[in-house]
Amino acid sequence: MRLRMRGRSGMTLAAVMSVAVMTACGGSEPGEGSDAGAASAWALTGGSEDAFRASFDSWNNAHPDQKISSEWFANDAYKEKIRTAVGSGKSPTLIYSWAGGTLADYVRNDSVVDITDGTRDLVDRVLPSVAANGTVDGRTYAVPNTQSQPSVLYYNRKLLDDAGVEPPATWEELMAAVEKLKGDGVTPVALAGQSVWPELMWIQYLTDRIGGPEAFQRVLDGKPGAWSQPAITEAATRIKELVDAGAFGEGFASVNADAGADVALVHTGRAAMLLQGSWVYPTFRSDAPDFVSDGKLGHTAFPTLEGGTGDPSNIVGNPTNFWSVSADAPKKAREAAVGYLNEEVFSEEHIDALLDTGTVPPVEGLEEKISEADDADYLGFVYDMVRDAEHFQLSWDQALPPGQAQELLTNLSKLFLGKSTPKQFTKAMDATL
Amino acid sequence: MTSATKRSRNPLGGRNVPGGLAGWLWLAVIVLPVYYIVVTSLRPREDYFTENPLSLPSAPTLDAYGRVLENDFARYFLNSVLVTAGSVVVTLAVSLMAAYVVVRSRTRFAGNLLRLVLLGIAIPIQAAIIPVYYLIVELGLYDTLLAIALPSIAFAIPITVLILVNFLRDVPGELFESMRLDGAGEWRMLGSLVLPLCRPALVAVAVYDALQVWNGFLFPLILTQSEETRVLPLSLWTFEGEFTADVPAVLAAVVLSVIPVLAAYAVARRHLVSGLTAGFGK
Amino acid sequence: MAAPALILFGLFAGLPLLGVVALSFTSWDGLGTPSWTGLDNWRAAVTDPVTRDAVWLTVKLTLFCFLFQAPVSLLLGVFMAGRQRYRALLSVLYFLPLLFSSAGVALSFQALVDPNFGAGTALGVPALAQDWLGDPDLALYCVVFVIGWSFIPFHSLLYQAGVRQIPQSLYEAARIDGAGTWVQFRRITLPQLKYTMVTSSTLLIVGSLTYFDLIFVLTGGGPADATRVLPLDMYLTGFRSHDMGKASVIAIVLAAVGLTAALGLNRLSGASRMESQTEGA
Numbered sequence: 001m002r003l004r005m006r007g008r009s010g011m012t013l014a015a016v017m018s019v020a021v022m023t024a025c026g027g028s029e030p031g032e033g034s035d036a037g038a039a040s041a042w043a044l045t046g047g048s049e050d051a052f053r054a055s056f057d058s059w060n061n062a063h064p065d066q067k068i069s070s071e072w073f074a075n076d077a078y079k080e081k082i083r084t085a086v087g088s089g090k091s092p093t094l095i096y097s098w099a100g101g102t103l104a105d106y107v108r109n110d111s112v113v114d115i116t117d118g119t120r121d122l123v124d125r126v127l128p129s130v131a132a133n134g135t136v137d138g139r140t141y142a143v144p145n146t147q148s149q150p151s152v153l154y155y156n157r158k159l160l161d162d163a164g165v166e167p168p169a170t171w172e173e174l175m176a177a178v179e180k181l182k183g184d185g186v187t188p189v190a191l192a193g194q195s196v197w198p199e200l201m202w203i204q205y206l207t208d209r210i211g212g213p214e215a216f217q218r219v220l221d222g223k224p225g226a227w228s229q230p231a232i233t234e235a236a237t238r239i240k241e242l243v244d245a246g247a248f249g250e251g252f253a254s255v256n257a258d259a260g261a262d263v264a265l266v267h268t269g270r271a272a273m274l275l276q277g278s279w280v281y282p283t284f285r286s287d288a289p290d291f292v293s294d295g296k297l298g299h300t301a302f303p304t305l306e307g308g309t310g311d312p313s314n315i316v317g318n319p320t321n322f323w324s325v326s327a328d329a330p331k332k333a334r335e336a337a338v339g340y341l342n343e344e345v346f347s348e349e350h351i352d353a354l355l356d357t358g359t360v361p362p363v364e365g366l367e368e369k370i371s372e373a374d375d376a377d378y379l380g381f382v383y384d385m386v387r388d389a390e391h392f393q394l395s396w397d398q399a400l401p402p403g404q405a406q407e408l409l410t411n412l413s414k415l416f417l418g419k420s421t422p423k424q425f426t427k428a429m430d431a432t433l
Numbered sequence: 434m435t436s437a438t439k440r441s442r443n444p445l446g447g448r449n450v451p452g453g454l455a456g457w458l459w460l461a462v463i464v465l466p467v468y469y470i471v472v473t474s475l476r477p478r479e480d481y482f483t484e485n486p487l488s489l490p491s492a493p494t495l496d497a498y499g500r501v502l503e504n505d506f507a508r509y510f511l512n513s514v515l516v517t518a519g520s521v522v523v524t525l526a527v528s529l530m531a532a533y534v535v536v537r538s539r540t541r542f543a544g545n546l547l548r549l550v551l552l553g554i555a556i557p558i559q560a561a562i563i564p565v566y567y568l569i570v571e572l573g574l575y576d577t578l579l580a581i582a583l584p585s586i587a588f589a590i591p592i593t594v595l596i597l598v599n600f601l602r603d604v605p606g607e608l609f610e611s612m613r614l615d616g617a618g619e620w621r622m623l624g625s626l627v628l629p630l631c632r633p634a635l636v637a638v639a640v641y642d643a644l645q646v647w648n649g650f651l652f653p654l655i656l657t658q659s660e661e662t663r664v665l666p667l668s669l670w671t672f673e674g675e676f677t678a679d680v681p682a683v684l685a686a687v688v689l690s691v692i693p694v695l696a697a698y699a700v701a702r703r704h705l706v707s708g709l710t711a712g713f714g715k
Numbered sequence: 716m717a718a719p720a721l722i723l724f725g726l727f728a729g730l731p732l733l734g735v736v737a738l739s740f741t742s743w744d745g746l747g748t749p750s751w752t753g754l755d756n757w758r759a760a761v762t763d764p765v766t767r768d769a770v771w772l773t774v775k776l777t778l779f780c781f782l783f784q785a786p787v788s789l790l791l792g793v794f795m796a797g798r799q800r801y802r803a804l805l806s807v808l809y810f811l812p813l814l815f816s817s818a819g820v821a822l823s824f825q826a827l828v829d830p831n832f833g834a835g836t837a838l839g840v841p842a843l844a845q846d847w848l849g850d851p852d853l854a855l856y857c858v859v860f861v862i863g864w865s866f867i868p869f870h871s872l873l874y875q876a877g878v879r880q881i882p883q884s885l886y887e888a889a890r891i892d893g894a895g896t897w898v899q900f901r902r903i904t905l906p907q908l909k910y911t912m913v914t915s916s917t918l919l920i921v922g923s924l925t926y927f928d929l930i931f932v933l934t935g936g937g938p939a940d941a942t943r944v945l946p947l948d949m950y951l952t953g954f955r956s957h958d959m960g961k962a963s964v965i966a967i968v969l970a971a972v973g974l975t976a977a978l979g980l981n982r983l984s985g986a987s988r989m990e991s992q993t994e995g996a
Contacts (some may be wrong), residue, residue: 045674045675071660072675073671073674074671074673074674074675075674076674077670077671077674080954080955081658083745083746084566084655084658084745084954085576085658085956086746087570087744087745087746087747088570089570090575090576090578090658105744105746108748109746111746163954193849193938194848194849194935194937194938230665242546250830250846251829251830251831251846251849252849253846253848253849253850253851253937253938254828254829254830254831254846254847254848255831255849256850258673258674259673259674259676259680259826261829261831261832264482264832265831266484268482268717270831402744402956402957403956403957403958406951406956406957407765407956410765410939410940411936411939413937413939414851414939414940417850417851417938417939419851419941421938449797449896450745451795452790453801455790455794456794456802456805457805459791459809460805460808461786462852462864463808463809463811463812463864463868464808464811465834466823466824466827466864467811469823469826469827469834470823470827473826478891481832482832485836485837486832486834486836486837487834487835487837487838488837523723525719526719527719527723528720530716530719530720531716531719531720531721532718532719533716534717535717536802543943546717546721549724550724553728553729554977555921555973555974555977555978556728556732556970556971556973556974557921557924557925557946557969558944558969559925559927559949559950559966559969560732560735560967560969560970560973561728561731561732561734561735561966562731562923562949562950562953562966563731563734563735563953563959563962563963563966564730564731564732564733564735564737564738564963565731565737567734567738568726568727568730568731568734583723583726583727584728586723586726587723587724587726587727587728588727588728590720590723590728591724594720599798600901619716623716647816648816648817648929650816650817650818650927650931650932651928654931655954664929665816666816666817666819667817667818669816669818669819669822670818670822670932673822673851676857680826680832683822683826684822684823685825687815687819687822687823690815690816690819691814691815691819694814695814695833698810698814702768702807706810706872710869710872710873710876712765
């Protein structure tokens with residue numbers, strides 16, 4: 001023991017020092033210390049990340065005294081963290097969300113501020129049906145901030161051609177295609193079962209096609225027995241049909257959407273179709289540029305169901321994402337945030353950046369711009385789909401309160417895994433109402 | 434003759450063919466995943482989907498490591514070092530003082546203290562995480578490195594005190610008495626007698642505590658959120674989501690996170706082993 | 716002098732334990748402030764099939780972990796205690812899993828057992844290319860294996876140390892009596908390792924009952940809730956469903972189960988004081 005600490009002073013010193021070091025490092029985060037009043041934002045990686053970055057850069061260059069710092073999260077990690085951050089009063093100034101049940105919670109707890117007056121210009125640019133998601137009791141608490149995200153049925157053209165099937169337009173065609181593709185040793189439909197939420201798209205589309213938007217509205221209204229109503233029961237039964245037919249292959253429960261494994265299955269030719277949000281198109285383009293430019297990636301709407309009462313133009317997914325402004329942020333940061341929203345979101349440059357990445361913002365009058373874009377065919381398809389939709393159903397896990405949403409994901413996963421029958425599924429879900 | 438000497442050294446006696454076979458088999462179980470991690474981390478991203486997963490990469494590259502290092506890996510590493518060093522120093526300092534009290538003091542307080550400490554060992558940290566989270570938020574420490582360090586220290590104290598107490602009990606009482614006769618106060622005894630004597634136990638328990646904090650996952654997961662305060666184990670988890678479809682990069686990050694511990698293992702294997710089994714074996 | 720340790724422990728470990736009891740009688744969604752609801756959470760948790768499944772699954776996981784790790788660790792420890800040079804070399808390599816963090820182990824095995832791109836596809840053996848983590852009937856066994864992979868080295872170190880403390884004279888005496896390898900193992904090695912077994916088993920069982928990190932990253936409790944053991948149930952209820960009150964009830968159950976197991980094992984082994992397990996090893 002060469003370096004001998006002497007009694008009290010030595011040990012106290014060591015303790016104080018290490019605490020001091022840690023405090024110093026801990027205190028240097030944005031929104032504290034010397035940076036007081038600076039605005040911050042959290043957003044998601046992938047998809048339209050580049051467009052977000054460009055819009056922040058543009059704002060920061062024009063307003064050096066009102067800079068907004070940004071941080072980037074993967075989807076699941078973000079959902080895990082944001083509510084904790086808001087609850088602890090440490091949220092970023094700009095809160096990224098899907099509106100729905102979470103926004104309602106934020107508003108009830110006064111976590112976000114009313115931005116009706118500051119964002120009128122922005123709201124005017126947006127399709128009214130999409131902007132409506134951000135209002136609570138007629139006041140705006142969240143504004144659209146990025147592309148529309150309808151769920152689209154993507155397919156590998158070559159695999160469908162090889163199997164001699166057309167992209168399915170009806171349920172019967174889909175089931176027939178599944179049989180054919182299976183015969184060819186291809187997984188008919190890629191599904192990221194490990195992430196579970198992609199399974200929502202199937203039950204949501206089926207429920208809507210069979211019973212229309214009213215069916216899920218009953219669930220939202222908390223009507224007793226709403227989950228076991230005929231439309232949802234039949235939707236669950238069709239899912240069992242698909243699973244039993246082997247539509248998703250053997251290993252779908254290990255496929256992770258955050259890691260882009262479902263997209264990889266399609267462009268590597270292991271799976272033929274994929275029902276996913278439109279945010280995967282940029283992933284296809286970056287992970288398999290040749291696959292997309294050679295026209296091997298096809299897209300179509302979800303098949304129709306005979307006898308269903310839902311309008312075939314209805315779509316499910318996320319109308320878009322939203323920005324809210326934190327009530328915990330200092331006044332100066334809130335002003336910067338609102339200024340950014342009004343000036344930068346869906347500005348000409350932002351719209352162009354989104355179109356460049358292969359995504360479509362929910363903005364009025366884009367037809368001409370899109371027809372000149374690189375992916376005009378695909379972008380036009382998505383734009384028309386969103387503009388002409390009779391109803392755009394927000395993802396159920398976002399529309400429902402968090403507790404019910406978690407139960408839905410668990411029970412839905414059991415249904416896909418064959419661990420629950422359709423009846424057990426609807427019964428378990430009825431119990432959450 | 435050689436076989437006879439070998440035999441006498443082997444507690445089980447004799448050459449043990451099934452044992453040897455099982456030993457090599459277990460080696461395969463241990464090494465195969467490690468081999469997979471290393472070769473995959475050296476594979477180009479595109480080849481991951483096409484090459485045989487267990488083959489040597491046809492075009493080995495360090496690109497995946499580059500992508501990880503670009504991704505602020507150094508900052509997460511530094512955070513881990515700070516939290517670990519700070520927690521271990523404080524834990525050792527306060528635990529040594531407490532252990533000294535337990536061993537030297539003859540009051541009932543000391544006995545109760547030890548019982549309290551023993552109870553603490555059996556408390557799973559998962560059970561206390563929600564109030565810890567609440568407390569950290571209320572103290573305004575949420576999303577700071579202190580938020581990880583303070584509970585880590587608190588939960589390391591019981592086992593550390595216990596190990597030091599067991600060790601200090603073996604120190605002959607006469608040593609203390611003779612120092613006391615020389616007029617030494619409590620603090621001086623702690624500094625110039627207990628501390629040097631305890632050195633082997635301190636090293637072992639420091640290693641044990643350090644590994645716990647270094648690899649800790651739950652506290653960082655719940656008590657921090659931003660990149661500024663992210664530590665290594667948590668960064669691995671977030672890398673998975675950020676490196677979309679880039680398994681080589683995720684595994685490269687795993688390899689990078691192991692390297693410091695591996696280096697410590699290479700340099701001081703004996704200390705590491707004794708630290709791991711500190712208090713449980715000798 | 717004991718004050719700093721007491722204050723730190725009391726504030727960040729003792730106080731939270733009292734806090735978790737208090738929180739279990741409140742409703743708190745993580746956003747506002749907790750509000751008193753009496754026994755509601757307890758009633759909800761007791762009747763919740765998910766939590767009941769989690770208790771059963773935790774018992775199952777602990778049992779399987781014990782059945783896998785205890786014998787392998789014992790045999791491996793005895794093997795490592797041998798003085799042959801190749802065994803010393805193998806022992807160095809056996810140590811490797813201890814260098815990885817749980818998150819690192821979990822991520823690596825996720826990639827390794829992936830049914831589409833993982834190592835199972837490499838060998839062309841269909842039995843290996845199963846959907847290990849995606850099949851609800853297999854996931855738990857896969858989790859047990861991965862936990863074993865990362866913790867067996869630790870337990871075998873304990874056994875190695877234990878075996879090396881057995882006096883050689885016992886074996887020599889047995890050999891003179893003509894006892895073979897198996898008899899020596901059964902009559903000398905096993906009884907002499909009694910304390911080590913108690914230590915290792917206690918750590919193993921309490922550890923398995925409360926284990927979180929690796930399972931969280933590896934499966935997140937899935938597929939569906941096939942690996943949703945109590946610690947996962949607590950986390951998901953508290954930090955995903957944002958029902959902190961109910962999560963606190965689960966946390967109390969968790970603490971009770973852990974403490975009971977630790978004390979029970981201690982009683983069972985005839986050791987009246989907890990210190991003996993550390994001194995005897």
